[in-house]
Amino acid sequence: MTIATNISLKPYHTFGTDVYAHAFAAFHTQDELAELLDYATQQQLHPLILGGGSNVLFTKNFDGIVLKNELKGKSVIHENDEHILLKVAAGENWHQLVMYCIEQQYAGIENLSLIPGNVGASPMQNIGAYGVEIKDVFESLDAWHIKEKKLIHLNNADCRFGYRESIFKQELKNECVITAVTFRLHKKPIYHTSYGAIQAELNKMGVQELSIAAIAQAVINIRSSKLPDPKIIGNAGSFFKNPTIPISHYQDVQKAYPNIPGYPDKTNSNLIKVAAGWLIEQCGFKGFRKGDAGCHALQALVLVNYGQATGQDIFDLSIRIIEAVQKKFGIILEREVNIY
Numbered sequence: 001m002t003i004a005t006n007i008s009l010k011p012y013h014t015f016g017t018d019v020y021a022h023a024f025a026a027f028h029t030q031d032e033l034a035e036l037l038d039y040a041t042q043q044q045l046h047p048l049i050l051g052g053g054s055n056v057l058f059t060k061n062f063d064g065i066v067l068k069n070e071l072k073g074k075s076v077i078h079e080n081d082e083h084i085l086l087k088v089a090a091g092e093n094w095h096q097l098v099m100y101c102i103e104q105q106y107a108g109i110e111n112l113s114l115i116p117g118n119v120g121a122s123p124m125q126n127i128g129a130y131g132v133e134i135k136d137v138f139e140s141l142d143a144w145h146i147k148e149k150k151l152i153h154l155n156n157a158d159c160r161f162g163y164r165e166s167i168f169k170q171e172l173k174n175e176c177v178i179t180a181v182t183f184r185l186h187k188k189p190i191y192h193t194s195y196g197a198i199q200a201e202l203n204k205m206g207v208q209e210l211s212i213a214a215i216a217q218a219v220i221n222i223r224s225s226k227l228p229d230p231k232i233i234g235n236a237g238s239f240f241k242n243p244t245i246p247i248s249h250y251q252d253v254q255k256a257y258p259n260i261p262g263y264p265d266k267t268n269s270n271l272i273k274v275a276a277g278w279l280i281e282q283c284g285f286k287g288f289r290k291g292d293a294g295c296h297a298l299q300a301l302v303l304v305n306y307g308q309a310t311g312q313d314i315f316d317l318s319i320r321i322i323e324a325v326q327k328k329f330g331i332i333l334e335r336e337v338n339i340y
């Protein structure tokens with residue numbers, strides 16, 4: 001194992017800002033991970049686990065040790081007429097996993113096509129898109145508990161999944177390293193096509209017979225047409241969560257803005273989920289650019305680095321947006337991206 005020092009993180013995160021890590025190493029096995037965590041403790045270096053770096057913003061150099069997850073492998077651990085339990089190592093690429101499942105006819109994650117990053121980060125914020133979240137197919141996970149130096153096993157309820165939320169953003173924040181995730185996938189697909197533009201895209205594609213491959217392709221087409229490719233323009237997807245507000249607040253805003261998009265909250269009938277992108281757009285930020293930090297022209301929820309922006313430039317823009325949205329609508333936006 002090589003431990004490098006003073007390493008540029010530019011190739012390792014999708015915002016592509018030029019920040020440095022005091023130390024950096026990759027782990028390929030659980031033993032290597034344990035060894036590196038011991039090293040971090042001895043050297044008093046704070047560890048940061050990095051997958052694909054597609055949900056992080058570094059506002060300054062990182063003075064701890066970045067541990068890049070390279071745990072690989074997947075296996076079917078149980079199968080019956082209805083389901084497959086597929087255990088996947090945390091360093092596997094998420095989209096490649098989706099494509100593998102489609103080839104194998106394992107249904108359940110097709111709506112989550114083209115989400116960047118690794119399997120290990122997927123439970124962190126209960127990744128979701130087009131009406132599906134990983135909690136819908138999540139069976140359990142293994143994680144290395146850093147202080148207790150042992151492997152722990154968490155089931156679906158243990159993870160306390162919520163909207164872009166889990167125990168790993170709360171009580172277990174920075175406490176453990178997810179090493180493998182087991183998914184319960186279906187042999188008989190349950191199609192989710194009512195969300196967003198999926199049905200319209202399927203029609204455009206001329207799909208006669210629905211399949212998980214067709215849904216995945218529809219999602220890929222929609223995403224490719226409106227989301228900036230991080231290889232070309234630095235970004236971390238949606239920068240903010242969609243806020244949920246009391247119905248009374250929603251109705252007040254609706255009086256002045258009848259077109260405000262709102263969706264009933266899945267878990268609380270007194271709350272309405274509002275599209276953060278729409279709020280930001282109403283404040284005039286869609287396509288806004290200051291230096292190389294900006295708000296994407298096609299999706300205001302995505303903050304972008306046009307080249308030379310620093311993490312602080314992007315963070316400062318996010319503060320401006322939060323203040324503007326609060327002033328105009330009395331709604332406080334919460335960042336979805338993990339800030340370091």
Ligand code: FAD
Binds near residue numbers: 014120127179
């Ligand atoms: P990283 O950015 O590497 O890490 C994110 C956080 O998780 C960090 O705090 C890190 O320390 C921690 N972490 C990572 N791996 C582990 C581990 N094994 N154990 C413990 N902690 C860990 N998200 C969605 O939910 N839905 C979308 O539709 C979506 N679309 C996106 C589109 C684009 C273009 C981009 C750039 C991002 C998008 N995202 C989306 C956000 C992002 O892709 C996901 O959150 C993804 O799961 C992050 O994976 P990662 O491996 O890149 O995580």
Ligand code: NAP
Binds near residue numbers: 131227239242275
């Ligand atoms: P969109 O279709 O323009 O819709 C805007 C917002 O309205 C979405 O964020 C979505 O909330 C909500 N929405 C739309 N239809 C809905 C319905 N039928 N029921 C409940 N809520 C509905 O969104 P988009 O920007 O193109 O994104 C499409 C999907 O990809 C969304 O699910 C979005 O979350 C996901 N995505 C996520 C990221 C990320 O980084 N987190 C980045 C890009 C896209 P939800 O976000 O709650 O689904």
